[in-house]
Structures are given as structure tokens and as C-alpha cells.
Amino acid sequence: MKEAENQMLVIFGASGDLTRRKLIPALFELYVRRLLPEKFIILGAARSLMSNEEFRRKQSDYLSASSNISLNSKELGSFLELIYYVAFDTDNCKEYVKLKEMIVSLQKEKDIPDNIIFYLATPPAMYEVIPPFLKAVKLNVSLHGGTRKIIVEKPFGTDLKSAKRLNRKLELIFNEKEIYRIDHYLGKETVQNILVLRFSNGIFEPLWNRNYIDYVEISSSETLGIENRGKYYETAGALRDMIQNHLMQLMAFIAMEPPASFDPESIRDEIAKVFRSLRAFSTHDCHNSVIRGQYTDGEVEGETVVGYRKEKEVAADSNTETYVAMRYMIDNWRWSGIPFFIFTGKRLKEKRTEITIHFKSTPQQFFKGQCAGSSCNQLIIRVQPDESISMKFGLKIPGAGFEVKQVSMDFYYDSLKKDKLPDAYERLLLDAMLGDSTLYSRSDALEASWRFIDPIEKEWMKHPTRNLLYYKAGSNGPRQNLIGPEIFDSGNKTKCDVSDN
Ligand SMILES: NC(=O)C1=CN([C@@H]2O[C@H](COP(=O)(O)OP(=O)(O)OC[C@H]3O[C@@H](n4cnc5c(N)ncnc54)[C@H](OP(=O)(O)O)[C@@H]3O)[C@@H](O)[C@H]2O)C=CC1
Numbered sequence: 001m002k003e004a005e006n007q008m009l010v011i012f013g014a015s016g017d018l019t020r021r022k023l024i025p026a027l028f029e030l031y032v033r034r035l036l037p038e039k040f041i042i043l044g045a046a047r048s049l050m051s052n053e054e055f056r057r058k059q060s061d062y063l064s065a066s067s068n069i070s071l072n073s074k075e076l077g078s079f080l081e082l083i084y085y086v087a088f089d090t091d092n093c094k095e096y097v098k099l100k101e102m103i104v105s106l107q108k109e110k111d112i113p114d115n116i117i118f119y120l121a122t123p124p125a126m127y128e129v130i131p132p133f134l135k136a137v138k139l140n141v142s143l144h145g146g147t148r149k150i151i152v153e154k155p156f157g158t159d160l161k162s163a164k165r166l167n168r169k170l171e172l173i174f175n176e177k178e179i180y181r182i183d184h185y186l187g188k189e190t191v192q193n194i195l196v197l198r199f200s201n202g203i204f205e206p207l208w209n210r211n212y213i214d215y216v217e218i219s220s221s222e223t224l225g226i227e228n229r230g231k232y233y234e235t236a237g238a239l240r241d242m243i244q245n246h247l248m249q250l251m252a253f254i255a256m257e258p259p260a261s262f263d264p265e266s267i268r269d270e271i272a273k274v275f276r277s278l279r280a281f282s283t284h285d286c287h288n289s290v291i292r293g294q295y296t297d298g299e300v301e302g303e304t305v306v307g308y309r310k311e312k313e314v315a316a317d318s319n320t321e322t323y324v325a326m327r328y329m330i331d332n333w334r335w336s337g338i339p340f341f342i343f344t345g346k347r348l349k350e351k352r353t354e355i356t357i358h359f360k361s362t363p364q365q366f367f368k369g370q371c372a373g374s375s376c377n378q379l380i381i382r383v384q385p386d387e388s389i390s391m392k393f394g395l396k397i398p399g400a401g402f403e404v405k406q407v408s409m410d411f412y413y414d415s416l417k418k419d420k421l422p423d424a425y426e427r428l429l430l431d432a433m434l435g436d437s438t439l440y441s442r443s444d445a446l447e448a449s450w451r452f453i454d455p456i457e458k459e460w461m462k463h464p465t466r467n468l469l470y471y472k473a474g475s476n477g478p479r480q481n482l483i484g485p486e487i488f489d490s491g492n493k494t495k496c497d498v499s500d501n
């Protein structure tokens with residue numbers, strides 16, 4: 001296996017939630033699995049005043065309290081020695097001199113070559129501020145033959161215009177090859193397996209098109225609410241928070257053509273083509289092929305929870321959607337006429353992300369039973385939890401007559417590996433260290449995805465309450481008993497402010 005070169009990772013926003021909950025645990029796992037470079041340090045940077053010791057203690061406390069990390073105190077101790085912290089005002093250009101001095105002195109002290117990854121884990125407004133400051137102190141290029149990379153967290157813009165502006169700004173400072181736009185769904189093992197399932201098995205690809213597939217469903221339900229992210233979520237909503245990035249990436253892996261070869265650019269070319277082939281939504285589609293909802297008071301996993309409008313930093317009359325269901329088409333040869341459905345929502349009954357390929361039924365149906373009137377054949381890719389792939393088909397119920405029952409052939413990831421699956425951030429951080437951008441978004445694809453989403457957001461801005469449905473926290477969402485495509489065929493979708501509960 002290729003080894004990552006010796007390098008330094010500088011995390012901006014290091015005093016925040018993402019660093020503590022995701023980045024440091026992922027780096028710790030990589031350390032335990034001996035996948036970090038031989039010479040490697042992590043420099044956390046943020047405005048909060050803290051010493052190295054305090055910063056290390058915070059990370060250590062989180063790692064120690066985390067139930068899904070198996071800790072060995074000796075390993076933890078030596079890992080923490082790789083972590084440093086610098087407090088400086090990220091809004092102030094002059095302060096970057098201090099950052100540079102710290103970087104140079106650590107490189108000298110630890111004998112680390114001038115290879116640096118910058119990770120932007122700050123509020124999104126800072127994504128446009130930090131890179132120019134890095135340029136001002138010449139940290140964006142190496143004067144010693146080293147490398148530079150910058151990882152940019154989501155959200156990457158809030159619409160096409162802002163995404164383009166951010167792309168242009170970053171491209172003035174770093175080369176496209178040095179820019180890594182992260183989407184943690186692409187780091188999930190089951191998501192990567194879509195490519196292997198499709199492109200290493202002769203049995204699926206011949207069926208993977210409009211001749212054999214009836215429709216495709218991609219759903220991601222969460223039990224979590226918005227946690228303490230009210231301020232961000234009010235500007236995002238489910239469409240920007242989950243669909244524009246994570247779920248559209250899943251869709252691209254399902255819908256893309258086989259790449260010319262398995263290299264980052266060939267794969268990213270095919271992803272971009274899928275986004276460009278999405279049929280643009282008309283005004284009519286924006287209201288009839290998209291359903292949005294917002295959760296009200298309810299109970300999730302046995303706990304009473306408040307409705308969205310009562311969450312911290314959320315307006316009492318907010319119309320931000322916490323649920324979206326969409327029906328859309330991909331206008332290309334493979335998918336012509338085949339509807340795709342996406343569903344996502346917060347504070348739903350269960351946490352589950354799944355892709356279901358519904359195959360067409362046989363031309364004639366002879367048998368009674370479960371599959372009468374529709375196809376028994378589905379391929380279900382369970383992204384989380386209990387990562388698995390299941391093939392559903394019809395079989396005869398033993399005994400007299402010919403009655404059909406839908407049965408399942410299941411593969412569970414658990415059976416493949418004793419260890420737990422690596423977290424998405426582990427995979428993505430390692431890929432960035434290795435210089436592999438396959439699982440990171442490219443600027444053209446990202447812009448194409450915003451081009452598709454923008455008209456919907458614009459229509460919703462014009463009609464803030466039209467078709468905004470309410471659902472009880474802990475339910476299956478609006479129109480409660482309907483969690484599949486039927487949701488589009490039910491109810492009066494033109495009424496304003498309809499409450500289903
Ligand atoms: N948390 C998560 O699970 C996920 C987060 N993200 C994205 O990652 C980024 C970071 O998220 P998260 O860690 O949750 O956010 P937090 O608010 O918890 O942390 C952001 C950090 O940025 C620092 N910061 C630097 N400059 C500024 C500034 N000018 N104003 C405010 N804060 C500043 C703050 O530290 P200090 O005040 O010390 O400077 C703060 O600790 C966000 O863009 C978010 O969308 C994406 C996916 C998941």
C-alpha cells in the first residue's frame with residue numbers, strides 16, 4: 001500500500017465540534033492502525049486561548065469518553081504528543097505571521113518537510129477569509145519543494161453564485177488539484193462499495209438501466225434534530241444540508257456511467273456528467289415534485305423532544321424545512337423515463353440511509369401473493385446502520401398452489417471483517433494525505449449540483465409556506481404512513497400550510 005509522505009495537518013476551527021468529535025478520533029484511529037506518516041503532526045488553530053496541554057486534554061477527554069473507540073492509554077499518550085495548538089485571531093491578517101512562525105518552528109523541531117494540509121473546520125464564512133490570509137504570508141505555496149493541500153468542509157456555498165465565488169477565490173490561491181472539497185458520505189465504506197458492486201460484477205451492469213429498472217429510491221432518515229446548530233440550519237434546511245451534497249453524491253454513484261479508468265479524474269468526470277443530465281425543475285415541479293416538512297413536538301426513541309420552531313436560535317415562525325422528498329429525472333440514455341426519489345428528514349422514527357433499486361416486473365404475472373401487481377425484485381444497499389446489501393426476489397410458498405412470497409439474500413458487512421468499519425473521516429483524511437482526490441468533489445460537479453437545487457430554493461423563497469407540511473417528531477414524516485414514492489400521489493399538494501398531524 002502507498003504510504004503518505006511526512007507532513008503537517010493544520011486544522012482551523014480546532015476548538016470546535018467537528019475537530020473534537022470527528023477529526024481527532026479519525027486521526028487517532030489512523031494512528032492506531034499505523035497509517036499516519038512516520039513524521040506527522042497536527043496543529044490546531046483557533047481564537048480560543050488554550051495551551052497545548054489544555055487542547056490535548058480536551059481531545060483526550062473526548063476520546064476517553066467515546067464508547068466506539070478502543071483505547072490503549074500508551075497509544076493515546078503517544079498520539080497526543082503529535083498534537084499542538086496555536087491561539088490566534090483568524091480574522092486578522094497580521095496574526096497569520098504568528099501562525100507561520102509556529103509552523104516553521106515545529107517543522108524544524110520535528111524535522112518535518114514542508115508538506116502541509118490545511119483543513120477549514122470553521123464557520124463557512126471563514127472559507128473565503130482564511131485562504132487569502134494564507135496567501136498574504138506565503139503559506140499557500142512551498143518555497144522548499146513541498147506540497148500544499150486545502151480541505152474545505154461543507155457547506156460549499158449556499159447557492160450556485162456563492163459556490164462559484166468560493167471556487168474562484170480558492171483557485172486564485174491553490175491549484176484545483178490541491179483543493180479537497182469534503183463530503184463525508186463519500187468516505188462511507190458502503191458508498192464506495194456501490195462502485196465495486198457495479199463495476200466488478202458482470203451480473204448487475206447489464207440490468208442497470210431503464211430497460212430493467214423501474215425506479216430508484218435514496219432515503220436518509222435521522223432521529224437527530226439540529227443539535228446546537230440552529231443558526232446554521234436556519235440558513236440551510238434539509239435541501240442544502242443533506243440533498244445538495246450527500247444524497248446527490250449517492251445518486252451520482254448509482255447513476256454514473258462506467259469511468260474510462262479507475263482514476264480520480266475519470267470518476268469525477270462521470271459524476272459531473274450525471275449532475276449535468278438532471279432535468280431542470282420547472283416552477284410547477286418545484287411545488288409538485290418536491291415536498292417539504294418541518295417537525296413539531298414529539299417523542300423520538302422514548303424521549304420527548306421539542307418541535308423545530310422551539311429549538312435554540314430558530315425563529316418562532318421559521319419556515320425552514322427539516323424534511324424533503326423529491327422526484328426527479330435524469331435525461332440521458334441510461335435513465336430516460338426512470339424516476340429517482342430522494343427522501344431525507346430530521347427527528348424521524350429511525351436512523352437509516354438506504355438506496356433501493358426497484359426492478360421492473362415480469363411482462364406477465366402468473367402468481368398470487370406478495371409480488372402480485374408489482375415486482376418482487378429489489379436491490380437494497382443499506383449505507384447505515386447495519387451496513388448491508390440485500391437482493392429481494394419472489395419464491396413459492398411451500399405447499400399447495402403457487403403463491404409467491406418475497407425473500408431476501410443478505411450480505412452484512414459485519415461478516416466480512418472482525419474490526420468495525422472505518423469512519424468516513426478516517427478514509428477521507430488518509431486519501432488527502434496520500435493525494436487521492438477520487439472521493440472529494442470537483443468544482444464543476446459541485447456547481448452543477450447547485451444549478452439543479454437553486455430553482456427550488458428560489459421558488460420556496462417566493463412562497464415560503466406553500467406545501468410546507470408538518471410532522472410529529474418520531475413519526476415517518478409528513479403523510480405518516482407513506483414513506484415511499486406514494487407520498488407524491490397523495491394529499492392536496494397545492495394547499496398552503498397543511499398540517500398532517
Ligand atoms: N460538526 C459537525 O458534525 C459537522 C460540521 N461541518 C462543518 O464544519 C465546520 C465546523 O463545524 P463545527 O466544528 O460544528 O463548528 P463549531 O462552531 O463547533 O466550531 C467552529 C470553530 O471555528 C472557530 N472560528 C474561527 N474563526 C471564527 C470566526 N470568525 N467566527 C466563529 N468561529 C470561528 C471557532 O473557534 P474559536 O472561537 O476558538 O476561534 C469554533 O471553534 C462548519 O462549517 C460545519 O458546517 C460539516 C459536517 C459535520
Ligand SMILES: O=C1O[C@H](COP(=O)(O)O)[C@@H](O)[C@H](O)[C@H]1O
Nearest residue numbers: 154184222224241242246353384
Ligand atoms: O453533514 C451532515 O450530515 C449529518 C448526517 O451524517 P451521518 O453520517 O450521521 O448520516 C447530518 O446530521 C447533518 O445535519 C449534516 O450537516
